[in-house]
Amino acid sequence: MTDQNANDPFEKVNNQIISEFSKTLEMFSLNKTEAQLLITLYLNEGPMTLDEMKEGLGKSKTAMSYAIRRLLELNLVKRVWQKGIRKDLYEVREDLYKKFMKTYVNRRLESLNRQINNLTDIKVQLDNSNHNQKASIENKVDEAISFHRSLEEVFDKIKKDDFL
Helix, strand or coil: CCCCCCCCHHHHHHHHHHHHHHHHHHCCCHHHHHHHHHHHHHHCCCEEEEHHHHHHHHHCCCHHHHHHHHHHHCEEEECCCCCHHHHHHHEEEECCCHCCCCCCHHHHHHHHHHHHHHHHHHHHHCCCCCCCCCHHHHHHHHHHHHHHHHHHHHHHHHHHCCCC
């Protein structure tokens, strides 16, 4: 945002949308700059160059270049071509909701799987010990594993539904 647009009511609302929506996107493991850039591209009516992104967000070209590369890697944006324009142009891909939900669910499943494996390893260590509270602790570990498996079932169901 340039200084001359600072008092423009539309520009203020646009900045509020970017700020609030980017907070949501940060839950999906995007950093603040990546989230703001994605929302800027989403709100823009056409593809943007790195210079336009830099100008729109008031960030360095290096920051925009890094963020756009990350968004490309995540398959959230794509490079497009327009006749007569020599600079790279970028725009948001379609079906963002599905992409974000799929990424979110897959990350949760990976995390739950790691936690179940870690808890199972702990249980094996307990099985090999002779501690006087072994049975009580094993019971707690079993409950924790059961809890994580229940969560895993929920996320598996979401993943298998037409939702994603």
